[in-house]
Amino acid sequence: MTALLVSVIASATPLLLAALGALLVEKVAVLNLGVEGMMLVGAIAGFAVAHETGNLPLALAAAIGAGMVMALLFAVLTLTLRANQTATGLALTIFGRGFSALVGAGYVGIAAPTLPRIAIPGLSDLPFVGPILFGHDPLVYVALAMVGAVAWFLYRTHAGLILRAIGDQHDAAHVLGYKVIRIRYLTVLFGGAMAGLAGAYMSLSYTPLWTQDMIAGRGWVALALVTFAAWRPFWLMIGAWLFGGIMYLSLYMQALGVPVPTALLSALPYLGTILVLVLISRDRRRIRLHRPAMLGRPFSAGG
């Protein structure tokens, strides 16, 4: 049981980080499907810097920076040049895959320092709660803190209100004098930073190795979580935990040798999470209230 919960929290963390970024980005009504690509580039950037310098804070900064550069690329193409967001996002993922594989070719199968676990003497040794609450690496706590921070920002601050307003009706926001494009840029960059960090978590803590395509679709799961959690941060967290839980279960079943095809077992976390979230988020009015009405639509001033 303890092992289950520890593993759930670990595998939920990258999803949570990436999805929180994507949630804010979608709240300003930008649809960036490049999360997977940004995570991959973040993962290799973090891993490479950690390997070369041994300096973990620097590695995390590199991962964040790499995610942001990718996001900036997306922002310039879609917000300034007004390219189609869906196509650009897909291209970003394809590019991130190829680019990370290319840069990562020399790093396959070698080790890098991993994120330390924060062990608190005494507390971490408590039976049951000790390992669950304490003794994770710092990013786990960052992810959890970010859930609260994002929710607080969106629903309690004026900046969050502006962000939601832009997602709801960008023309009205413009008419009221808000800088729609600038605010979208900043939010997209934040999304990139979070995706980069999520990537670093994968390559420096979760499976502390670089392998090609190591994100394995988690970027897509993060995007799906945002939608099925109906753009609400706390439901996002529940969805991420759910995913982690089913992931653990399917690995467990594989280890037990349950006679189910492995392919099906590996697909289980993806299917299960989406199914459960679909079932719990059927309230249409809720979705209508939370869904950014302008999602994916380009904006131009003075039209």
Place this chain on the structure above:
Amino acid sequence: MPPLVELAGITKRFPGCLANDNVSLTIAPRQIHALLGENGAGKSTLVKIISGVLHQDAGQIIWCGTEVTIRDPAHARSLGIGMVFQHFSLFEALTVAENIALGLGTARERVGLRDRIIAVSLSYGLPVDPDRVVHDLSVGERQRIEIVRCLLRNPKLLIMDEPTSVLTPQEAKTLFATLRRLASEGCSILYISHKLDEVRALCDVATIMRQGRVVAHCVPREKTTRELASLMIGRDFLPPASRQASVTGAPRLVVDHLSLAATNPFGTALREVSFSVAGGEILGIAGIAGNGQGELMDALSGEILAPAADTIQLDAIPVGKTGPHGRRRLGGCFVPEERNGHGAVAGMSLAENFFLSGQLRGVLARFGLIRRARTTDFADRVISRFDVRTSGTMAEAKSLSGGNLQKFLVGREMLLDPAVLVVSQPTWGVDASAARAIHQAILALAATGAAIVVISQDLDEIILLADRIAVIAAGRLSDPVPVAEATREQIGLLMGGVASHA
């Protein structure tokens, strides 16, 4: 006193049309200045330039004696220019208080906002509830929010683009009192309206535009309504449409004890609504906005299904549980209140918009493909019959002026030969001559044997069009009475919610 604002030679060109051509006008402090002109004359374009939403191609804006370049709406607001837009600029998913907070620039201005909203709304007679979500509000309520949002910033110039198009006479009266008081407190007002009686009662001076140019300045009190209308259209104004004797056939639309719980916590529940409309008959439904008109429209059009199939019957076929498509197929046509969003897709061309509602009735699709020529042909007919001023069927819906879009959308439904037409606020924002054209088309449609329901806050319109009138208040419908027998006082009382159930 030096003028508050002076426009000199403002010119603005859109692809395919010159919306403002060398426009000059001057607004004095404390003046209530009317801007008149037929649909598409360029009024909204001009005020959007003043409020920084659009930029002029040529010309100067002189504000309090110095020339300014208004960079963007925030700049305009910091100068003291407040604007209530023709099409609402509110955020549907946010609450009233949040919407108003977004209109206030600095954190200091937002201190104690809830109390100030309530204070301002009370002192100016504009009741708003800060905690409701805008999505659930009627147009009248939405407009109050926009006005309160402007007032909280103490503007020097308040621009109102057709504020009363959707207000009841009482609401309009309150608004005028508010505006007069504002003017006496030192705020100038630029007022756009198609209701010439109001303009004569309210405004000190008027500037009249036609096809982008200023054609006259005058004092509206010294002119008759007829003269003002003639100045606007540049020729003699025809008297209003008149009704022909109506022939009444069998009931075509029957609503039988329709009760509907509110679909959201803030909506109005419909309670035991019953009426029937015969072929050739026009039923007018009057009432103050937000009393269940939207819900009734949704129930009739099939957006919301009735609890039982036979509570609503089209030509004796129970349709209570049939969706909008099924009802259209049976000959129902519906023009909802809010055009942008429900009625039209702003980013699509007129022809495409026509297709969206006309595909079933007008047989515009075959084998799943759009019959392009036929669709364009229909759209063209709407444009010419209702005198829609636009560059053509390929123009995007959002490029039309407010009144012209309205003409297109009402015309679209009428051309589809409906058996039953339900239309809400048919002449919202439409100029006098176009309103006349729409009224005439409605009367002509009735003469062909269609059953028509007109939901409107404009009592004059209902008295002009309807055979029978009923009033909706708090989700209940009074018993329809012949218009000839109804007095204004009686209707006014009913609107206020005094029951008349026999």
